[in-house]
Amino acid sequence: MTLAVGCIADDYTGASDLANTLTRAGLRTVQTIGVPADDLALPEVDAVVVSLKSRSIEAGLAVSRSRAAETWLRGRGAGHVLFKICSTFDSTDAGNIGPVMDALRADCGEAVVLVTPAFPETGRTVYQGNLFVGAVPLNESPLKDHPLNPMHDSNLVRVLARQSRTQIGLVDLATVTRGAEAVRARLAELAGKGIGAAIIDAVFDRDLETIGLVAAEHRLSVGASGIGLGLARALVSTGKVSATATSDAGAPVGGSAACLAGSCSQATLQQIANAERIMPVLHLDPDRIITGAGEAQRALEWARPRLAEGPVLIASSSTPDQVAALQARHGRDAAGHAIEQAMADIAESLVKSGVRRLIVAGGETSGAVVDRLKIPGFLVGVEIAAGVPVLRAVGAESDMLLALKSGNFGGAEFFSDALRLMR
Numbered sequence: 001m002t003l004a005v006g007c008i009a010d011d012y013t014g015a016s017d018l019a020n021t022l023t024r025a026g027l028r029t030v031q032t033i034g035v036p037a038d039d040l041a042l043p044e045v046d047a048v049v050v051s052l053k054s055r056s057i058e059a060g061l062a063v064s065r066s067r068a069a070e071t072w073l074r075g076r077g078a079g080h081v082l083f084k085i086c087s088t089f090d091s092t093d094a095g096n097i098g099p100v101m102d103a104l105r106a107d108c109g110e111a112v113v114l115v116t117p118a119f120p121e122t123g124r125t126v127y128q129g130n131l132f133v134g135a136v137p138l139n140e141s142p143l144k145d146h147p148l149n150p151m152h153d154s155n156l157v158r159v160l161a162r163q164s165r166t167q168i169g170l171v172d173l174a175t176v177t178r179g180a181e182a183v184r185a186r187l188a189e190l191a192g193k194g195i196g197a198a199i200i201d202a203v204f205d206r207d208l209e210t211i212g213l214v215a216a217e218h219r220l221s222v223g224a225s226g227i228g229l230g231l232a233r234a235l236v237s238t239g240k241v242s243a244t245a246t247s248d249a250g251a252p253v254g255g256s257a258a259c260l261a262g263s264c265s266q267a268t269l270q271q272i273a274n275a276e277r278i279m280p281v282l283h284l285d286p287d288r289i290i291t292g293a294g295e296a297q298r299a300l301e302w303a304r305p306r307l308a309e310g311p312v313l314i315a316s317s318s319t320p321d322q323v324a325a326l327q328a329r330h331g332r333d334a335a336g337h338a339i340e341q342a343m344a345d346i347a348e349s350l351v352k353s354g355v356r357r358l359i360v361a362g363g364e365t366s367g368a369v370v371d372r373l374k375i376p377g378f379l380v381g382v383e384i385a386a387g388v389p390v391l392r393a394v395g396a397e398s399d400m401l402l403a404l405k406s407g408n409f410g411g412a413e414f415f416s417d418a419l420r421l422m423r
């Protein structure tokens with residue numbers, strides 16, 4: 001297998017988002033969980049997206065895991081590696097975007113790395129280095145209240161400079177609009193000043209196509225699904241890949257269906273409220289989860305008799321005020337970790353009870369669940385919503401369909417939209 005592009009995603013929902021984008025652009029793509037074991041049978045593909053759970057862990061660990069993924073991808077012929085980060089640049093001042101970018105850049109000897117979280121299809125655009133989520137700057141968006149990575153600065157040149165050892169430059173929209181040659185000239189200018197990475201503006205898909213053409217000439221880029229789209233289109237338009245991917249991985253599996261929500265994003269809270277009209281919903285008590293008072297067991301006893309009747313939804317999600325109060329009582333990391341593990345416990349028991357179609361809302365939540373289910377990889381099926389495909393587990397104990405939804409993605413009826421496509 002010789003890869004046209006290798007990808008390292010810092011969470012599992014982000015990985016499925018990127019795998020979806022690459023597939024839609026025609027690249028035969030597989031998503032693996034971690035660096036694949038040698039005995040995992042992978043189909044012939046153009047792109048592999050290695051999913052890590054490295055967004056919110058200690059920076060040194062994120063670096064070593066990302067490096068291991070890079071070594072594996074380069075060993076399969078990937079001339080270009082895309083480090084997939086969140087379209088809302090979820091990170092802290094300590095990382096992990098900057099440290100991982102610095103390490104991968106050092107490994108491949110890249111002069112200037114292009115960085116953009118723009119993903120216009122989901123309303124993420126970058127102008128003058130500032131990230132907008134829909135109509136508002138990042139720091140005014142719901143991401144200011146994220147339970148693990150609250151984002152308080154929309155200026156990504158500043159944000160990345162706080163995390164990276166290199167100086168950060170800007171390639172502005174006026175330059176991108178002038179085309180690939182203008183971007184190349186700007187990068188040469190930045191490299192001449194010793195600047196090692198540049199936030200590049202993008203508002204429309206056509207900007208990402210220009211960026212993709214230039215990025216494909218380099219060894220490394222950093223960004224969200226938008227730059228993945230640009231790279232994929234560049235690989236197809238320059239004949240390096242013949243767009244042959246089909247989304248035929250979603251054949252019915254039968255079995256029961258369940259939804260788990262650990263995301264506290266505004267979008268997920270709305271989706272849960274709407275799901276109450278079409279399926280039984282259990283709201284977990286987060287305090288009881290953290291104090292170990294048998295909350296996961298209660299959820300299972302609630303779910304099991306209902307599964308034969310149709311899908312159920314189990315949610316830990318709370319409003320920003322409630323999240324802040326819980327974290328004040330128990331600590332941010334302890335609360336997040338305990339709830340993720342409870343979701344994994346519940347998922348494991350649901351699968352033992354016959355659930356074969358599982359929808360998970362939340363990136364960290366999805367990571368905990370997929371790890372517990374020991375699923376080594378996914379093939380990409382049809383798209384449920386922008387950035388969220390149906391996934392078919394490969395190499396797992398049971399034939400299963402999953403959807404791993406980024407907290408912020410999907411329309412108000414996401415859960416019913418997903419269930420309609422997962423039979």
Ligand SMILES: Nc1ncnc2c1ncn2[C@@H]1O[C@H](COP(=O)(O)OP(=O)(O)O)[C@@H](O)[C@H]1O
Pocket residue numbers: 147148262263264265286316317318322323326327335336337338339340361362363364365366405406407408
């Ligand atoms: N009620 C709650 N209070 C505090 N934290 C919560 C609650 N419910 C879930 N969490 C935690 O919040 C985090 C949500 O992150 P994640 O699953 O990545 O969602 P998103 O995709 O919205 O970022 C997880 O660590 C999860 O365990």
Ligand SMILES: O=C(O)[C@@H](O)C(=O)COP(=O)(O)O
Pocket residue numbers: 011013014015017018085086087088119224225362363364387405406407408
């Ligand atoms: O780029 C994106 O926004 C997503 O692919 C993503 O990474 C979302 O992360 P979570 O919201 O933590 O699921």
